[in-house]
Amino acid sequence: MKNINFLVSGVGGQGTVVASDILAAVGMEAGYEAKKSDVLGLAMRGGSVTSHIRWSQGTVHAPMVGLGEINYMVAFELLEALRRLPFMNPEGTIIVNTQQLPPVSVTSGQTNYPSQTEIITTLKKHVKTVYEIDALSTALKLKNSKTVNVVIMGAASALFDIPTDIWEKVIAGTVRPKHVELNIAAFREGRKLMEVG
Amino acid sequence: MRKVLYSGNEAIARGAYEAGVRVAVGYPGTPSSEILENIAKLYKEDIYAEWSANEKVAMDVAAGAAYSGVRTIVTTKQVGMNVLSDSLFYLVYTGIEAGVVVVTADDPGMFSSQNEQDNRWYARIGKIPMLEPCDSQESKDMVALGMELSEKFNTPVILRTGMRISHSKSIVNLGEREKNIKSAKEFPRDIKKYNCNCIYSREKRQVIAKRLKDLAQWAETAAINSITWGDRKLGIISSGIVSEYAREVFPNASILKLGMVYPLPEKKIRDFARQVDEVVVIEELDPFLEEQIKAMGISVRGKDIFLAYDELLPSTLREQAVAAKLLPAEELPKQPNFDIGELPSRNAVFCQGCPHRSTFYLLSKLKVPVTGDIGCYNLGCLPPFNAQHTMGSMGASIGQLHGVSAAGGPERAVCTIGDSTFFHAGLPALANMVHNNMRGVIIILDNETTAMTGHQDHPGMDKTLMGKPTAKIDIENLCLAMGVKKVKKVNAFHVKEVEASLKECLAWNDGPAVLIPTGECIFVARNPKQAYAVDANKCIACGNCTKAGCPAIIRIDEINPKTGKRKMGINSVICNGCSVCSQICPTGAIYQTGRKEAAE
Numbered sequence: 042m043k044n045i046n047f048l049v050s051g052v053g054g055q056g057t058v059v060a061s062d063i064l065a066a067v068g069m070e071a072g073y074e075a076k077k078s079d080v081l082g083l084a085m086r087g088g089s090v091t092s093h094i095r096w097s098q099g100t101v102h103a104p105m106v107g108l109g110e111i112n113y114m115v116a117f118e119l120l121e122a123l124r125r126l127p128f129m130n131p132e133g134t135i136i137v138n139t140q141q142l143p144p145v146s147v148t149s150g151q152t153n154y155p156s157q158t159e160i161i162t163t164l165k166k167h168v169k170t171v172y173e174i175d176a177l178s179t180a181l182k183l184k185n186s187k188t189v190n191v192v193i194m195g196a197a198s199a200l201f202d203i204p205t206d207i208w209e210k211v212i213a214g215t216v217r218p219k220h221v222e223l224n225i226a227a228f229r230e231g232r233k234l235m236e237v238g
Numbered sequence: 239m240r241k242v243l244y245s246g247n248e249a250i251a252r253g254a255y256e257a258g259v260r261v262a263v264g265y266p267g268t269p270s271s272e273i274l275e276n277i278a279k280l281y282k283e284d285i286y287a288e289w290s291a292n293e294k295v296a297m298d299v300a301a302g303a304a305y306s307g308v309r310t311i312v313t314t315k316q317v318g319m320n321v322l323s324d325s326l327f328y329l330v331y332t333g334i335e336a337g338v339v340v341v342t343a344d345d346p347g348m349f350s351s352q353n354e355q356d357n358r359w360y361a362r363i364g365k366i367p368m369l370e371p372c373d374s375q376e377s378k379d380m381v382a383l384g385m386e387l388s389e390k391f392n393t394p395v396i397l398r399t400g401m402r403i404s405h406s407k408s409i410v411n412l413g414e415r416e417k418n419i420k421s422a423k424e425f426p427r428d429i430k431k432y433n434c435n436c437i438y439s440r441e442k443r444q445v446i447a448k449r450l451k452d453l454a455q456w457a458e459t460a461a462i463n464s465i466t467w468g469d470r471k472l473g474i475i476s477s478g479i480v481s482e483y484a485r486e487v488f489p490n491a492s493i494l495k496l497g498m499v500y501p502l503p504e505k506k507i508r509d510f511a512r513q514v515d516e517v518v519v520i521e522e523l524d525p526f527l528e529e530q531i532k533a534m535g536i537s538v539r540g541k542d543i544f545l546a547y548d549e550l551l552p553s554t555l556r557e558q559a560v561a562a563k564l565l566p567a568e569e570l571p572k573q574p575n576f577d578i579g580e581l582p583s584r585n586a587v588f589c590q591g592c593p594h595r596s597t598f599y600l601l602s603k604l605k606v607p608v609t610g611d612i613g614c615y616n617l618g619c620l621p622p623f624n625a626q627h628t629m630g631s632m633g634a635s636i637g638q639l640h641g642v643s644a645a646g647g648p649e650r651a652v653c654t655i656g657d658s659t660f661f662h663a664g665l666p667a668l669a670n671m672v673h674n675n676m677r678g679v680i681i682i683l684d685n686e687t688t689a690m691t692g693h694q695d696h697p698g699m700d701k702t703l704m705g706k707p708t709a710k711i712d713i714e715n716l717c718l719a720m721g722v723k724k725v726k727k728v729n730a731f732h733v734k735e736v737e738a739s740l741k742e743c744l745a746w747n748d749g750p751a752v753l754i755p756t757g758e759c760i761f762v763a764r765n766p767k768q769a770y771a772v773d774a775n776k777c778i779a780c781g782n783c784t785k786a787g788c789p790a791i792i793r794i795d796e797i798n799p800k801t802g803k804r805k806m807g808i809n810s811v812i813c814n815g816c817s818v819c820s821q822i823c824p825t826g827a828i829y830q831t832g833r834k835e836a837a838e
Contacts, residue, residue: 077407104407149787
């Protein structure tokens with residue numbers, strides 16, 4: 042089997058790195074060879090963040106991939122989904138959280154943030170399958186905006202034939218012990234978003 | 239045997255544990271920081287760990303521990319090697335009682351560094367064996383191997399990683415901690431060995447020459463220098479993560495992977511070269527292997543094909559290989575032509591709630607020349623502030639300010655330096671300013687942590703890496719004790735107070751003045767503050783609040799009919815309630831909501 046390549050994109054502070062850790066660990070627990078690569082440092086301070094994750098039944102050599110090679114993009118923010126579009130394989134799948142975090146270049150009035158419709162239209166024009174989810178509203182319903190990342194993982198889990206037990210075990214082992222219950226709830230709510238949609 | 243998914247840094251921490259390390263030291267720097275953090279978190283019962291004031295100090299600590307007979311690891315980012323090399327190089331002469339491994343995490347492609355340097359040269363200049371892992375498993379295993387080599391050959395060993403090893407994760411099989419762990423013994427009174435008096439060092443120089451020969455001999459049969467035979471038309475010599483990229487791009491080629499990049503196994507390289515039609519050296523950054531192999535008289539290609547700067551990613555490797563006809567053009571993946579137009583840039587900015595915001599708002603407003611330093615505050619060089627005009631290396635800002643003053647230009651200048659950086663290399667430079675009576679304002683931005691690299695402790699904090707309470711060195715009193723006659727400590731979140739103090743310091747003529755705006759970094763703040771909101775009725779859409787450069791400030795759809803400009807709002811989900819925007823709003827439209835999110 043060929044590699045399955047993921048790209049997680051978002052803005053520093055959204056919990057994308059934790060989400061990509063979960064994704065990589067689920068791959069390993071499901072029996073795949075797995076590697077991942079993060080870009081950290083300056084990117085922590087409100088900048089763009091990306092992680093590449095690869096699963097394979099064979100050997101994974103490089104921990105990241107080039108343009109046109111991503112099978113699944115999990116985007117935490119609309120503009121960041123669009124920014125990473127060139128990494129997508131046209132036959133791939135995008136899950137995009139419709140949250141908008143305008144960068145300072147927009148709020149200071151230098152440039153404009155494209156509209157949600159414009160962004161989604163462009164994503165759909167180039168990539169076969171695009172799912173829009175509102176993970177922020179779901180997280181706010183759980184009274185914690187920081188669970189957005191696990192809500193999105195819940196949605197992503199619906200795309201794979203991997204038992205939810207594995208996902209929940211990985212999540213429980215990733216977040217702090219006192220937040221396990223909240224995050225499992227967030228995961229389940231996230232998965233429901235895909236079952237309904 | 240437990241199987242886990244570890245980053246290179248987590249794996250090195252685990253490697254230190256398994257190898258029986260007792261002392262682990264370093265200074266935080268991306269991408270190396272998580273090594274010590276993981277040691278302090280996971281192995282604190284077995285390993286003493288500390289953030290030293292700078293890398294040279296850390297290296298000297300390591301030397302003392304190694305002379306005492308315990309295995310020691312030192313961690314740094316690539317530029318930190320420049321700082322610690324002064325001490326590392328004497329250790330090559332003295333040797334050790336127990337193993338020392340120095341980890342350098344390089345940054346090809348410069349994701350978070352001021353330069354791109356290939357630290358493999360430190361192996362040659364220092365005459366130090368260097369290991370280079372290709373994934374997390376090797377990162378772990380090479381710590382133990384490095385310790386064995388260090389003790390066998392009586393030398394420090396360098397373990398070189400890079401961003402893509404440090405911050406990539408791959409599967410690691412965990413082992414046990416070494417059974418016979420060395421403890422500190424009576425300190426050796428071996429003056430001839432440990433005192434680098436030139437009389438003794440001359441003798442040691444010959445020992446070092448022989449040591450390198452012995453190491454090269456060892457490398458000939460070492461399992462870490464391995465050959466994978468494939469098609470014999472193309473033989474690739476590579477090392478580290480790049481050898482993994484080479485396997486991906488050239489799945490059929492024969493590959494000699496060098497786990498030790500210095501000294502090299504000449505015979506093994508010759509044998510390999512003889513058995514293939516063409517040899518290509520694939521390495522990131524400098525022609526380090528290529529030049530040494532060419533010097534053996536072996537004909538190879540390398541930097542004529544692959545660029546000698548930036549990351550050598552699998553995609554660029556493939557492109558450059560196709561351009562050199564090493565691969566057929568069909569190997570290039572068809573890249574879809576996705577037109578996404580020009581998107582708004584998303585530069586890094588001060589976090590919402592950052593205590594540095596007020597200072598840079600004011601520096602931008604007052605338009606003073608600012609020599610700058612390394613830390614979050616260097617983001618002050620970006621819009622909307624454009625106010626940190628220099629940045630060279632850790633602690634350089636104070637010396638640069640000194641130079642501005644010595645040059646005698648017409649302007650009053652200031653420098654910015656963080657609390658951790660001040661302890662790293664600011665102290666000697668401040669002493670120099672005081673001694674030479676130079677004028678200028680030293681702004682020590684005290685956010686009570688080493689924020690940029692992930693909130694590590696430093697001598698101005700009351701807790702050590704291992705969580706032990708300790709004496710907090712007070713920066714204000716320290717500056718007074720050093721002889722600075724004007725020292726002002728202010729609440730960083732009070733814009734007017736900072737402004738008045740800054741002006742007072744700028745007017746100071748009797749030697750240097752120190753301003754210390756103090757406020758906790760939001761990541762270490764103990765009490766979360768309430769979010770702010772904008773009263774749209776009072777907002778006149780002047781946009782002054784955007785000069786604070788806060789990502790929580792947004793534009794709303796409502797328009798000021800007089801100017802046609804969109805009014806402002808605040809994203810309450812990400813606002814951390816610092817109040818700076820409310821203080822600089824000319825109409826008092828920004829108010830505290832009283833809303834607090836449920837604890838995370």
